[in-house]
Amino acid sequence: MVNSGVKFSLTLIAILFGSALLADFIAPYPYDLQNRAKPYHPPTRIHFFKDGRLTLPYINLYELKDPLFKVYEEKKNVSCPLRFFTRTEFGFKLLSVEPPCRLYLLGGDKLGRDVFSRLLYGARYSLGVGIIGTIVTFFIGAIVGGVSGYFGGRVDTLTMRLVEILMSIPTFYLLLSLRAVFPLEMTSGQIFLMIVFILSLFGWAGLARVVRGMVLSIREKEFVLAAKTYGAGTFRILRKHILPNTYYYLIVSATLSIPAYILGEAALSLLGLGIQEPEPSWGNMLSEVRNTNVLSSFPWMLSPGMAIFLTILAFNILGDNLIKKR
Numbered sequence: 502m503v504n505s506g507v508k509f510s511l512t513l514i515a516i517l518f519g520s521a522l523l524a525d526f527i528a529p530y531p532y533d534l535q536n537r538a539k540p541y542h543p544p545t546r547i548h549f550f551k552d553g554r555l556t557l558p559y560i561n562l563y564e565l566k567d568p569l570f571k572v573y574e575e576k577k578n579v580s581c582p583l584r585f586f587t588r589t590e591f592g593f594k595l596l597s598v599e600p601p602c603r604l605y606l607l608g609g610d611k612l613g614r615d616v617f618s619r620l621l622y623g624a625r626y627s628l629g630v631g632i633i634g635t636i637v638t639f640f641i642g643a644i645v646g647g648v649s650g651y652f653g654g655r656v657d658t659l660t661m662r663l664v665e666i667l668m669s670i671p672t673f674y675l676l677l678s679l680r681a682v683f684p685l686e687m688t689s690g691q692i693f694l695m696i697v698f699i700l701s702l703f704g705w706a707g708l709a710r711v712v713r714g715m716v717l718s719i720r721e722k723e724f725v726l727a728a729k730t731y732g733a734g735t736f737r738i739l740r741k742h743i744l745p746n747t748y749y750y751l752i753v754s755a756t757l758s759i760p761a762y763i764l765g766e767a768a769l770s771l772l773g774l775g776i777q778e779p780e781p782s783w784g785n786m787l788s789e790v791r792n793t794n795v796l797s798s799f800p801w802m803l804s805p806g807m808a809i810f811l812t813i814l815a816f817n818i819l820g821d822n823l824i825k826k827r
Contacts, residue, residue, distance in 0.1 A: 504822060506821070506822040507818075507819060507822045509815075510814075510815040510816070510818040510819035510822070513811060513814075513815040514812075514815045514816070514819070517624060517628065517808075517812055517815070518624075518628060520621050520624060521621060521624035521628055522625075524621035524622045524624070524625065525592060526594065526595055527594075527595050527596075528615070528617065528618035528622060529591075529596055529597055529598075529604050529617070530618045531591055531618065532614070532618055532619045532623070532779070532780070532781050533614065534614060535612045535614055536609070536612075536613030536614070538565070539563070539573075539603070539609060539613045540571060540609065540610075540611050540612065541571040541608070541609060541610065541611060541799045542563060542573065542605045542608055542609035543563070543608050543799075544606060544607055544608045544801055545603075545605045546560065547559075547560055547583065548561070551580075557582055558583045559580045560583065560598060560604060561575045561576055561577050561581075561602070562575075562576045562580075562581070562601055563576070563603075579601065579602070580602075581598045581599050581601075582598070582599075583596060583597075583604075584596070584598065603615075607620065607801050608801035608802070608804075610786075610789060610802065611795075616786075616801060616802065616804055617804075619786060620783070620786070620804055620805060620808060622781050623776075623781035623783050623805065624783070626689070626766065626780070626781075626782040627763055627766055627782050627784065627808075627809070628763070628812070629693070630693065630696060630762050630765070631760070632759065633697050634697045634700045634701050634762040635755050635758050635759050635762060637697065637701040637705075638700075638701045638704040638705045638708060638758065639705070639754075641701070641709070642705035642706070642708030642709040642712060643712055643747065643751060645705065645709040646710065646713040646715075646716065647739050647743060647744050649709065649713045649716075650712065650713040650716025650720065651720055651738075651739055651743060653717075660713070661710070663706075664707075664709055664710050667703050668706045668707060670703060672700075672704075673765070673768070675699075675703070676696075676699055676765070676774075677769075677772075692775060693776060696765075696766055696769060696775060704758070704761075704762075708751075708758075711750070711754075712747055712750075712751075715746070715747050715750065716743055719742075719747075724742060725742050725743065728741075728742050752823065753823045754820075756817075756819045756823065757816065757817065760812065760813040760817065763809060763812060764809070766782065766784055767782070767783055767784035767787065767809055768784065770782045770785040770787075771784045771787050771788050771791075773785070783806075783809050784805075786805040787805050789802055790802045790803055
């Protein structure tokens, strides 16, 4: 029976990934649509009552009263009803409003771009790094660790020395150094692939070491010896009998590794070395709140940090519950 912790984490993960995949439909605006006349627009209030009576949801127009301190006033005499499942100039949208109103569910940034829309589009990069990086890392780590543990001898010695070399390299500082030599004309998509490649290149070493230790024990089990007696080939034994017995550990470890990849991408983008503007990722969206004045005056700019927190929380809860179930 699935416990509440697993249900909560799986539901949250499904919402996060579903929102990222359906960003074109859920996000009210394109991620790069600017409205420089209204920087740091506050989150829009959605009203359900008008003149004391229940009505269809609507929003009011916001007017910039103080350009210096970005103070806005809600004009109650200009209302715009919310529209659901309608076609707009930006495509078919779940939620939209007609001009002159503008819908800012999580407020706007310094260029007047919708933070909620950018959050959804940015999830594609931030979550994509975690999933793709983990898949590549665990594929390489499981194969290398399995072969090393099964064959032993010189193969094991050489492989483990390589693993130790990789594990001794400070990965984050290496990422900073390698990113600094990337060509300036690289697109965000190319940078994304390079980040995944570099994180995966060094991430498999620790996993390979653990899998190797598990295989050293599993290869002496009776069912493996029986398979050898019946003439099963080396790679068939690895594929059918040994590696499947490490899957549970790999699944649990993967749920705890995905957050590390997300944080790695966020750290690079936060420092301006990852995904580049105007394309959003949760990391480069957070770069704006390095200024404490921005954070204190416009707290909604911290919403990408909350998204990172919820994602890591969901995967950690899932991993912890899988370990307890084991």
